[in-house]
Amino acid sequence: MLSVRNLSVKLGRGRPVDGVSFDIAAGETFALLGESGCGKSMTALALMGLLPNVASIERGSIEFEGRELTRLDETAMRRLRGGAMGMIFQEPGTSLNPVLTIGYQIGESLAVHRDLRGAAAKKRAIELLDAVGIPDAARRHDEYPFQLSGGMKQRAMIAMVLAGEPRLLIADEPTTALDVTIQAQVLDLLASLQRRSGNSGGMGLLLITHDLGVVSRVADRIGVMYAGQLVEVASREKFFSSPAHPYSRALFAAVPDANARGGPLATIPGRVPPLESVFSGCRFADRCDYVKELCRGREPPLAPLGEGRYVRCYFPVRGELREHATQDVSAVRAELVDAQEALLDVTGLKVHFPIRKGVLQRVAGHVRAVDGVSLRLAPGKTLALVGESGCGKTTAGKAILQLIKADEGSVKLSGTELTQLTARQLRPLRAAMQMVFQDPFASLNPRMRVGAIVAEGMRALQKQDNHEQRVGELLQQVGLAPEMADRYPHEFSGGQRQRIAIARALAVNPQLLICDEPTSALDVSVQAQILNLLKELQATLGLAYLFITHNIAVVDYLAQEVAVMYLGRIVERGTTDEVLRAPKHPYTQALIVAVPRITMEREGDKQVPVAPGDIPSPAKPPSGCHFHPRCPQAMEVCRSAYPAATTLSPTRVVHCHLYG
Template sequence: MAQPLLEIDRFSVRFGDKVAVQELSLSIARGERVALVGESGSGKSVTALSILRLVAQAELSGRILLDGDDLLQKTEQQMRGIRGADVAMVFQEPMTALNPLYTIGKQIAESLRLHEGLRPNAARQRGIELLKRTGIPEPERRIDSFPHQLSGGQRQRAMIAMALACRPRLLLADEPTTALDVTVRQQIVDLLIGLQEQEAADRGMAVLLITHDLNLVKRFAQRVAVMEKGVLVETNTTEELFSNPQHPYTKRLLDSEPQRAIDAIEPDARTLLDVEGLAIDYRIPAKGWRSMFGRATFRAVHELDLNLRRGETLGIVGESGSGKSTLAATVLGLQRPATGEIRIDGIPLPKSGQSRERRELCARMQVVFQDPFGSLSPRMTVEQIIGEGLAVHHAHIDPKDRRGRVAALLEEVGMPAESMVRYPHEFSGGQRQRIAIARALAVEPELLVLDEPTSALDVSIQKQVLNLLTKLQKKYQLSYLFITHDLAVMRAMAHRVIVMKSGRIVEAGDTLDVLRTPLHPYTQSLLASSLINQSASSRTTA
């Protein structure tokens, strides 16, 4: 057999007494696409970073051979010549990975200057060609853009252009589509496959994809390796692994797709939320001579109507910029100014001020955000985080009773009561999201706005959180306004769905009806871009 491009041989990573990766052996052939999957903490990203020797304060043992050359024996100076030239990496969050102080062109040129010695004009021209190759429109103009001036999909394309600048033999892609909408996600997947196939024909470039998105794996990878707690538990071709998994952990991962288990809405259920003629404008700086006469406006949401009944989940789907989160913030009273009317249980929500009526109405609505770590104060204990709403809206409760209520809420969401003395950083992502849900439940709301509550979680943790939300809805007859771009989650959770595009509702109806027979071309494109298994809807129950 020909020598593999990359061979990881009995490789281990140790941080003090903790073993992050244990005796890992894995090979990747030239021109092959391999996916490394597993939950957070399984050792996937540590393995990828170790190939580039970017893991700090860790003890590495074993061998990592690139074309037979052991990277663990290289000096730091030698590794600088390998990074970017022979092995390149595409990171999960391009806004964090890209330098905000330099244009895209300068960041691409840096690699070309260091590894290929190109002069500025030649590097710029190569950068334009790379941006064009990765599908960025107007590459001659975009090359002078800063990262914040690009959309999420364009930033990820720019990252891929940087990674491919020196035509590496191995490309490491660490969750490259997690933060992207379904249509952009498909574009990036297709782009990576196309570029890899071109480079594989020329130089035999291989790709190691790090992900927990099993639908992405099914579409992208030729072979899959599964890791659990630092140990490689199964390796097989993609088709064989998905059709006939052997290890219990692999079976559990594949069984983590959210299942629909929601109750039907009571025929006489009252309308809890009623939105009528809602329009939301943003003021933006005017260009040219118009700037002398003030600011222009951008309409984010156009005259929108919707309603939500007690015990019902209304799903809102659409790409970034479609107005989903703006709508949610306005319903919560966090976004002003707006025209139209929002009624909670028939009572109009006051449009301004801090009146008692407004405070009481807002207490009937709570929100669970996408990022559980960013939405929880790192300086407060869990008891303080959950108890804050009780102190504001139920000031009559004495501290002892408040503490008992916090303990009961933690147990309600599947957390031990003793967690209340700890801080957010001491918990996993799924545990932090459970704490965020407990905080939202503290003031006994009737409506929860769920803004991408599971997009940052592993598939198995995602399923646990969705099951928890379903259980809480059945127990307390909660109404959910559920915002997501994950159509598999929408299929499992929503009774009805509205599809938004450019601030307008383009399609609405029963969730299963919309997913099975979409009428609007935009909805059809969303479903075509989604990597979910549409046949799975036949297994669901209402």
């Protein structure tokens, strides 16, 4: 269906894509895997004829169903683009027009590629929205993008692409920003659409991602990209059993899991070389554990290794890759948290935001963002707070730090009640508790140098006299050079910016760090560096972490305890091994089942039961157990009464009628 040969894209003085070749057959899923900056998205934009004005195809061939695309003008490409070839972009929020309804935007594609208008177009658009699993499709048809959740926006975008009935679908990181349950729904949807495709042989799919679990779930063949080149191409079975390129092996080693819990994760030193770099040998040589003199002198070709696989390496690695196993729950001793030793003790915390309507802005209801949360965290330990987006995790974290005023409940830090203190009384306690936010770029002042950012807390709380020396020590502590203090945030990579945010939090010597999704937007290699740093800091400084995340693999590696949150309430909590190895609440089970795992067999071939639909609005939570509309085990009592807490062990509590 698609044949790409020696494709090179020029961007200024650099080549983000440099001599890439691959094929995609009808009905096949080909995954492009690699870190950010390796050229994956630029390859997709070149295929679609959507390169930015400053970039151009320097050489190469793109043949789609026998037609050479590089020779087509824009008019001819428009007829193909959106029709025969469709693309799902990484961020649906910025790809959908915010001032046009979902139905109108789908209608545009139907009018251009299927010549459908009016009532016929509306009927077909509703059918497409229903096909991608959006509930109440007729109502959603007339809504705007801001009225849809992240998962629904992504599915609406898939519906828009499907309106043109493409024979080749390019999906650029389609699940990166989604929760595991919604991610599983989207991946299952893509797989089912591929199977149901009426095209001869089925729809071809080019999947761009940096998530090995996603690749394991859906891919037939994998191409690993590094610094603009393909360094390995293999079938899914060969790639996941015995990856041959050192870069591929390094990506596998950086994935967190329970087996690595006792020690540091393997990391890939350095970073992807910049676009304008001039290469004389292997582009991975400076970061490779197997590098030899030959590697630096001459660039290796993409050579066949047998059985349809190719590797760009003079010394490919032989041998099987171990299966990612899990620990036996019986082999791990539960760590009890004594109430008298707790650093943080939260009881019945509630945060309700008023909904105001009308000219007089009267209160018409409340958004129950946090609705009775109780947590306990010991010094030097990590408690993971997990759940889907919109369940109230971040609001709970901010309320614990008194950045948001709680309506009810108690928050005690080392025995001191925080909710009753004034802003002036809280000020000296701020040093003991700090937060690392999800987006480091948004949380760092772009007009301040890094040194001033890190020192700001010390100056505000009158900590330390020699700020410059302390800033240098902190930057070294988080793995950055002291001279970087004179740079601005935009001069750093995403992982480096997150290190700066951690240094800023450490500047005032806190006892408690609340980490809000600190690794969610990072590549697996950079994520491993940040997790190693957090673990090392906890060991040396005795920090306690409240780790807010939806990444179950990170929880398994870092945390001693887990609390699962759904629609403002904790539904299950216990030690990491209790909750992740033997989940009791149906919602916890749905979260864990939905996690894409790195396995030797393709998970996409199995029908994975995931929680249907999206999390309901906290403004109108369902009656009884909030999870019952999505629960496969819901009983009549679940619809009428919220389940009380059931203690299953000294460390295990679950809110579910199945265990009442």
